[in-house]
Amino acid sequence: MSTPTPPACIFCRIVSGEIPSTRVHEDEDVIAFRDLAPQAPTHILVIPKVHIESAAHLSPENEALAGRLLLVAGEVARGAGLDARGYRIVTNIGEEGGQSVGHLHLHVLGGRSMRWPPG
Numbered sequence: 001m002s003t004p005t006p007p008a009c010i011f012c013r014i015v016s017g018e019i020p021s022t023r024v025h026e027d028e029d030v031i032a033f034r035d036l037a038p039q040a041p042t043h044i045l046v047i048p049k050v051h052i053e054s055a056a057h058l059s060p061e062n063e064a065l066a067g068r069l070l071l072v073a074g075e076v077a078r079g080a081g082l083d084a085r086g087y088r089i090v091t092n093i094g095e096e097g098g099q100s101v102g103h104l105h106l107h108v109l110g111g112r113s114m115r116w117p118p119g
Helices: 010-016 060-079
Strands: 023-026 030-034 042-048 087-090 106-110
Touching: 010 030, 010 042, 023 060, 030 060, 042 060, 060 087, 060 106
Parallel strands: none
Antiparallel strands: 023 030, 030 042, 042 106, 087 106
């Protein structure tokens, strides 16, 4: 008896188009889309198209991709008009770090005052 293949992660399914999203950016390596459960007036997720579990799983081969993720985060923040007042870019790693989807993603949060410490 064969073991069923687990479903692809939700972000991989968004990348493939299987699950719809409100995309605000897409290029060869990265997509950015609006979060369905926003934690700020503007909440955009920036993800690599390739599956990487988290920032802790980046390797030297991913150096250009890691930089591209940050550049796109800044681009979408500017595109959303967040650059004048400020915004936050966050990535969570692991359960205690608050990571709820096991696919590397950056949160671009803005449109309200951010508190410190977060969480």
